[in-house]
Amino acid sequence: MTSTDQESWTRSDGDSWDIVSSVGYTALGVSAQRAVESERPDALIVDQFAKHFVLAAGEPHLIETITKRDAPQASPFEYLRGMGMRSRFFDEFFLDAAAAGIKQAVILAAGLDSRAHRLAWPAGVTVYELDQPQVLAFKDGVYAEQGAAPTCDRRAVAVDLRDDWPAALAEAGFDPGQPTAWSAEGLLPYLPATAQDLLFERIAELSAPGSRAAIEGPTGTLGMSQFAKVEQKYRSEKDTFGKIDITGLFYDEEKTPPIEWFSARGWNTEGLDMFDLADRYGVEHPEVPEDIRELAGAMHYLTCTLPA
Numbered sequence: 001m002t003s004t005d006q007e008s009w010t011r012s013d014g015d016s017w018d019i020v021s022s023v024g025y026t027a028l029g030v031s032a033q034r035a036v037e038s039e040r041p042d043a044l045i046v047d048q049f050a051k052h053f054v055l056a057a058g059e060p061h062l063i064e065t066i067t068k069r070d071a072p073q074a075s076p077f078e079y080l081r082g083m084g085m086r087s088r089f090f091d092e093f094f095l096d097a098a099a100a101g102i103k104q105a106v107i108l109a110a111g112l113d114s115r116a117h118r119l120a121w122p123a124g125v126t127v128y129e130l131d132q133p134q135v136l137a138f139k140d141g142v143y144a145e146q147g148a149a150p151t152c153d154r155r156a157v158a159v160d161l162r163d164d165w166p167a168a169l170a171e172a173g174f175d176p177g178q179p180t181a182w183s184a185e186g187l188l189p190y191l192p193a194t195a196q197d198l199l200f201e202r203i204a205e206l207s208a209p210g211s212r213a214a215i216e217g218p219t220g221t222l223g224m225s226q227f228a229k230v231e232q233k234y235r236s237e238k239d240t241f242g243k244i245d246i247t248g249l250f251y252d253e254e255k256t257p258p259i260e261w262f263s264a265r266g267w268n269t270e271g272l273d274m275f276d277l278a279d280r281y282g283v284e285h286p287e288v289p290e291d292i293r294e295l296a297g298a299m300h301y302l303t304c305t306l307p308a
C-alpha cells in the first residue's frame, strides 16, 4: 500500500489511487466514521465491515480513530454525526426502492460502502458497485478474509467514472430497460464540472421510467472554496481526516446543483439538508458556530424520481 503522503495528492485527469492515497483515502476515512457510528449505543446504522476495512488498510491515524476515539475533542464538524445520518439516508433510499420493486441498484463510487453485504435486500436484486480497480480489489480482499457473502447479486465494476462506465456497466449485465436505483454519495466534489454533467447525463440516459437517484450534492448556497475555508478553519488533528486536507482533492469549479439539474429534466426531487435529517432521525444537534451551521445546511441529500 502507498503511505499517506499528501504531498503527492494533487489531482490530474486520469489520476488513480489505492485505498490509502488521494481520493481512495477518503473512502477509508468515511469507513472509519461508520465504524465509530456503528459502536454507539444509539447507532443510526450498523456497518459490521467498516472496522475490518480500517484495520486491514493499516493506516495508523484511522486505526487510532476507531480504537481510541475521543470525540468531544474533535472539531465541531464531527459533533454533527453527519456520517451516521448520511449512511442511514442512503440505506433507507435503497431499501425503499427495493421494496417498491426496483431490482437494479447502481452504487457510483462505492468505495467501502458495504450495502451489498449488509442490507436485507429482497430476492432478485442486483447491486452494481462502481469504483476504481485498486479500491474494489482492496474491498474484495477484506470480504474474502472475513468470509463475507453478499445479501444480493453483487457485481463489482472496476472503472473510472470519468471514462466510459456505461459500457462497463452493460458488460456486467445492467439492463437500461428496467428501473434502477442510483446513488452518488461522497462523490461529486471529486469530479470536475464536465465529468459531473456527463455523469448526470448518463444516469438520465440509462434510467427507465420509475428509476430513482439519491445524490449528495451542494444546494448551491455555498461555493466549494467557501466550504474549504470553513473546513480548514476548524480542522483538528483529532478529526478522522487528521492532518489531511481533503478539500485539496476537490474540484472547485462552478457546477450545476444536482437538484436543479434533475428538476429541469422532469425528475421529481426532494432535497433534505443535515438539519432535516437530524429531525427525521431524532438526532439532537449541539450548538455549533454559525459558519458550521451554514456549511451543514449547504449540502443536499437528494432523492430524485423519474415518473413511471
Ligand SMILES: C[S@@+](CC[C@H](N)C(=O)[O-])C[C@H]1O[C@@H](n2cnc3c(N)ncnc32)[C@H](O)[C@@H]1O
Pocket: 023, 024, 026, 027, 030, 031, 108, 109, 110, 111, 112, 113, 130, 131, 132, 135, 159, 160, 161, 162, 184, 185, 186, 187, 190, 191
Ligand atoms: C468519499 S469516498 C465515498 C465512498 C462511498 N460512496 C461512501 O460513501 O462510503 C469517494 C469515493 O469516490 C471514488 N471516486 C472518486 N472519483 C472517482 C472516479 N473518477 N472514478 C471512480 N471512483 C471515483 C473514490 O475511489 C472513493 O471510493
